[in-house]
Amino acid sequence: MFLFRSPLRGFFFVLVALAFSGNVTGAELVRLKDIGKFSGWRENALVGYGLVTGLANTGDSPNNKATRQSIANVLAQFDVAVQPDLVLSRNVAAVMVTAKLPPVARQGDAIDVTVTSIGDARSLVGGTLLTAPMKAPNGKVYALAQGALFVGGYKYDMNGNVAQKNHPTVGSIPAGAIVEVGVQAKILSRENTMTFTLTDADYTTSSRIAAAINEAFGEQLAKAEDAEGVQIRVPEANREYLVDFVTRIEKINIEPDTRARVVIDERTGTIVSGGDVRIAKVVVSHGDLKLSIITDNSVSQPILVRNTAAEIRTETVSNSRVNVSEKSESGYVSASNNTVADLIQALTRIKTSTRDIISILRAVKAAGALRADLIIQ
Structure with missing residues (x-):
């Protein structure tokens, strides 16, 4: 791999030597x-609905009817009859639980799960997921998720001041789901x-x-x-x-065969190309012309006399000039039966910026000399 630093600060490009059949001798197997x-x-997607409890007043607000109903339903399973309208706790949040079931999984295997808030909870830090059935698209339960959440962020607010890191409403539970129904690809x-x-x-x-x-x-x-x-x-x-x-x-x-590609990311100024992508005979002439208009402002101050006429007053005078500067030598590159790597190395030697290199590669492709797909992101 070749790494070149562009003369333009913050921009760089990378050349990666790839094995292209027909262009490379001794390609890697x-x-x-x-x-x-x-x-x-293939993996299988699982999804479930559950409740996260134990939050420090950062859960769903009492205005969330789905959360209140879910709390009442959970308590009803333990013979505690509570009307949903009477549930006012902010220590509970309604969440969706997602996971991927491996192609081969046996009963009792543990898989990782991701927990995301679906209500107006401010943070899931410190919460614990209650048992949540994990279903496949066919509606069958394949795993049960439960456990303490790991949240890689936080959010604290008071009197209009907010301190937040990452997304505190998304958490994970490593090995948080137990497979109940095994699968075999x-x-x-x-x-x-x-x-x-x-x-x-x-x-x-x-x-x-x-x-x-x-x-x-x-x-x-x-x-x-x-x-x-x-x-x-x-x-x-x-x-x-x-x-x-x-x-x-x-x-x-x-020995796999691969199409030659040159990938350009204009946002970051990155160029990724196969080190042996061929280009036909091509000549590149690159110059630089700088035009600047400079204006000098001065004040014309009349001589102060005792009896100054009404038409005599201070005036602002602007003097403008145009400066044109051009490099004494234009960049000139001649490529004959070379590769993209050779062309870019030659352009780098004459201190061509990455933005200009991208424009040159576009022009080479338009001229039909680039023997590769040009992908611009």
């Missing part, structure tokens, strides 16, 4: 496990096939994966379906030991 996953291997279809999906879809990479799998097992097991998926047939002898079969596939190394 990567495991299939690092560039994709098997279809069906199914990656083997009824036709005894699996589908390996790429994180970045690419036809060439998909074809190489299928060829590498067939070569590793010595038979035609894999077929590239499209730019994203590779279908793999599981032999009957390997179905009983599917874990070992999947492990062998994930360990296979291939």
